[in-house]
Amino acid sequence: MSELAGISSALLYAAFILYLVGTFLFGGSIRQKGLRDGDQLNRWGKLAITVTIIGFIAQLGYFITRWAAAGHAPVSNLFEFTTFFGMMVIGAFILIFFIYKTAVLGLFALPIAIIIIAYASMFPREISPLIPALQSDWLHIHVTTAAAGQGILAISFIAGIIYLVKNIDQSISTKKTKWLEAVMFLIVSVVGFILITTGFALSDYKAEFEYVNKEDAAAVQEFNVPALVGPNEGVLITDGKMNPIVEMPAFINAKKLNTVLWSLGAGVILYVLIRLITRKRVAALLQPLVRNVSSDLLDEISYRSVLIGFPVFTLGALIFAMIWAQIAWTRFWGWDPKEVWALITFLFYAAFLHLRLSKGWHGERSAWLAVIGFGIIMFNLVAVNLVIAGLHSYA
C-alpha cells in the first residue's frame, strides 16, 4: 500500500518537473501567432504541448495511485484539493489549447499551475482517512466537478491577464499599470510564501507557544516560521527561538496572520528586487512575450473559458454541493462561508456574462473582470479555508 503511495508522490513530482520544462518550451514557441485551420504548430509548440500532456498524464497517475492507496479520491484535504485544482488548470489549458492553438497561453497557464501545486505542497501531505461527513460518493462528484469548473475559469483569468499585459500602455504610469502590478505582486507573494515556508521547513524551525484561545482556554500552538506576531497571552516554550514583536487578540489566529505577514514581506523583497534589477514593471517585463498574440483572440479565449467553465462550476460547486449538503448536513444550504463564497463566485460570473452580453463589455474591461473572478475563486480556496473557519475547514 505505502509502495503505491510512494509511486504516487513520485508521479506528482515528475508532473511538476514536466510542467516546468513545458513552460520553457512554450517560451520557445511564442514567436508563432494564434493559428488558423490548416496551419501547423511549430516544433517548439508541438514539443511543449506534448510535454504538458505527458505531465498531465503523470499527474493523473498520481491521482489514480493515491486514490488506490487511500481508498478514496484524493480530494479530501487542502493539499489534495489544491493539487487537483492545479491539475484541472492544466487540463482546461490543454482543452482550450486544442481549440485555439495559442502557445502564449501555455507560457502563462503552466507557471500558474506550478505555483498552485507548489502552494498545495505547503500543507500536510500525508494520506488522511475520511471523517464521517466526507464518507460519500458525493465527495468525488462534488469536489472534482467544482475544481474542474474553477480550472476552466482560471484559463479565463490567464487569457485576461495576457490581454492586460499586452494592451496596457507601460510607457506611462497610470491607475491601470498600478492595478496590474498589484496582481503581479500578489503572484510574487505566493511565490514568497512558498519560498519562506520551504526554507524554514528545511531548517526544521519549530517554536511552541502556550496561549489563551478564543474560548478562554489554554492551548498550544506551534509556529513553523519565526513569530512576528504572537498568540493571545502567548508564552514561548521552545528555547532559543524568536519572541513575537506584537501580541494578537484571541480571535485572530496569530499563526496564520504571521504566515501571511512573512509571505507579504517576502513578496515585497522579491518584487522590489525584480524592479531594482530590471528597472521595469513586472508587467512591462512580460510584455515582449505576448507581442505576437491577437488581442481579439485573447478576448475570445477568456470569454469562451467562462462560457465553458460557468456551467461546470455551477453544477459542481452549487448543485452537487447542495445535493450532498442535504444528505450530509441535513440541509442543502446553510450559509456556511464556503457556500456563500461559491455563491458569490456564481453571482460574479453571472454579472460578468450579463455585462458582456447586454452592456457590451469586452476587451479590457472583460479582462479585468476575469482577473477579479479568479481573485474570488482564490479567496474562496485560500482565505475561506484558512482564515474564516467554517464547516469546510478540513485541512
Added chain:
Amino acid sequence: MDKKKKRLYMRTAILAILAGLVVYTLYTNLTRESRGNLEAGDQAPDFVLTDLDGEQHRLSDYEGKGVFLNFWGTWCEPCKKEMPYMEKLAKEYEGQVEVLAVNVGESNFQVKNFAEQYGLTFPIAIDKGKEVQETYGINPLPTTFMILPDGTIDQIVTAGLTEEQIRALFESVKPSS
C-alpha cells in the same frame, strides 16, 4: 390603443402577483420566530396525562371550569416558591378553577418526594415523553397557561408567581356564573 390598455393590465397583473409573493415572503420571514407558538386566544391543545395516583386527566374534561396549567420541575426554584400558593388557592377555588401541575419528565420518586415535601394535593402528572411540553412549546420554567372555561388560552405566564398574582389569574378564568 386597445392593445396598449391590454398591455397595461397585463403588466399590472404580473406586478401585483410578484408584489404579493414578495410581501408574503417578507411577512412569513418576519414572523418566523413566533410561528407555531401558542398565544393568548388560541384553543388550548388537548392532552391526556396520568397523575401520581394513576388517574387520567384529559384537558377537555375540565371544560366549564378555569384551568391553571402549570409546567414545573423539582430543581426549579421559582416553581418551589409558587407551589404553596397554588396549593392554598386550589383549595379556595375548588370547583371553579382546577390546578393541573405537569412535571417536565422527572422520575416518579423525585416528583412524589417533592409533592410530599410541599404537601400538594392538586393533581400532578409527569410528562414522561415530553409530548405535552412539545405541544405547548415550553421553554423556561415555570410556565403557566391560564385556560378559560371554554378551553381557550387566556394568558401565558413565564415567571414565578406570588399569591396575589395567582389569585388575580384565578379570578380572570373562573366561570362567570
Added chain:
Amino acid sequence: MGKVKCECGHVNPRGTILCESCGRALTEEAKKENLVDMRYEGSARRSQTYNKTIIDKVWNFFSSVKVGIWIIVLILVAASFGTILPQEFYIPSNIPAETYYEDVYGTFGKFYYMIGFHDLYNSVWFIALIAALGVSLVIASLDRVIPLYRALKTQRVDRHESFMKKQRLFAEQKASLQASDLEKVREELKKKRYKIREENGALLAEKNRFTRWGPYVNHVGLIIFLFGAMLRSVQGMYIDELLWIREGETLQIPGTDGEYYVKNDGFTLENYKQGEDLEVFNEAIDRVGTVAKNYQTDAILYRDENNDLPGAEPELTEVLHDDIQVNQPMKFESFAVYQTSYRQDEMKAMHFALTNKETGEEFGEVVVDLFNQQETYDLGNGYKVELLGYYPDFDGFTKEGEPTSRSPLPNKPAFLFNMISPEKPDGEVSFVEIQNTMEPLGETMYKMKFKNLETRDVSALTIRKDLTLPILGIGGIIFMIGVIQGSYWNHRRIWIREKDGHIYIAGHTNKNWHGLKREIHAVLDGTAIPEPEDRQKD
C-alpha cells in the same frame, strides 16, 4: 399604437431598430452606425416602448439589465459581509449573541451585532434583495424573449444589403454567383448541419437557433428555484427538529404529529485505529491524534397505532430498523432522520455497597437508576437503604440546609440515603455525592461505598421534512439545461446574396467569432465567393 412600416412593406412594432423582416435600419441612430447592434436582433424591447404610468415605470426599472446587474452585485457584496464573522446560527448556542460577539470580537463584534450582520441572511433587506432579483428575472426575461422570438421567426432570407453591410463579418464583390459555387457551398453548409433557406437568389444558412433561448430557459429555472425556496415558509412544507435521545430511550419524533416514535438502540463512535485501518493513514493519525470514522445510531422506527392525544400511552408497532450514520439518514414517508451530534458517557446508574465502616464488610449492592429511583432498596437480613432525596446536578445547600440541583440532568448526582441495619433499625443518614460523603446527623456506622458507574451515550438526531426539494430540483435541472443550451452552442447565420451584379456575404454569431470565421473559411474554400472580413479588429 404607433407601428413602424419598413420600406420592404413589413409592419414592425414601435421601437424596432432593425426591420424584423428585411433588416433595414429603422432609426436614425441605427442608420448612422457602422455595425448594427444585433443583441436582440434589433427588436423592440417591450419596456422601451411605453413609459407613462407608474406601472410602466416600475416595469421598466425591473426590465433593465443594468438594474439586474446592480441587484446581483449588491447581493454579492452583501453576502460577503455575512462571512466576516460567524453567523448567529454557528456560534455556541449556550452563549447569547448579545454578549458573544462583543466578548469574542471586541468593539467590532459589538458593531457587527448592532447592525444586524450576525443574522444577515435572514434580514429583511437581504431577503428583499433576493426578491428583487426574482422580480427582475421575471420581467427582464418576459420583455426580451417575446420580441426576440418574433424577430427570429419573421426574418427574411433576402436581407437588405444595408443590413448585410453592417454585419461584423462581411464581404462584397462585383461578380455574379456561380451555380457550381453555390452548390458546393450548399453541400458544405449541410455537412456542417446548417439549415438552408433560399429565396429570390438569396441564401440564408442558420444553425443552433435554440441556443438563443438558453438564457431564458435558465432564468425560468432560477425563478422556479426561488419560488421553491419561498414555499418553505408555507405551513407544513418544511420541518426541522432536533431530538436528543439517550441509548435505550423511545421518544416521539417531533414534527410527525405524534404518529412516529424512534428508539435509540445504541450509539457508536468509532475512531480510526492504527493497525486496523489502512497503513497509509498512520502518519495522519499520528499528527492529528484521533480521527473519527463513524457516528452511528441504531434506530428503530415505530408507528403509534393509537395516535391519540399528546401524553397518551402509545401503541407501538415496529416500522423499520436502520443504522443512521452521517451521510446515511433514515428515511420514512417524507421525513429523513440524520445523525447530527452526540454526547458520550452520560451517567445512567450508580452502584453502591452498604459497607460497615469499621470492618469494611459489605452487605449488598444498591443500584440507583438515575432516571428512575426506588424509594427503598431492600438488601435482606435486616439491611435496607432508603432514598430520602436525589439531586441530579447537585449545586450546594440552601440557607435552610436543603440540597439543591442546578438542572434535571445527572451531571453531578448526589443522594440522601437512610441506611438501615440490624444495629441501627431507625437508620443513619448519609449524604453522598461523587467522591464526597457527609453525615449531617452525626457520625454513622455504615457508609454507601461507591462501586461502579453505568453510563450511556446520547445521540442527537435531526428530523427533516422538506417538500420544496422536488421543486428546487426541477428548478435546478431547468437552470442547468438552460445554461448548457446557451453556453455550449452558438447561433450562427450566414447570408449570401447577389444583387445588381454584386455578391454580398455576411455572417453573424452570438458568440465565438473565431469559430464562425473558421467555418466560413472552410465552406467557401475553393469557390469564387469572397471570404468575409472581420471588421471589428483592434
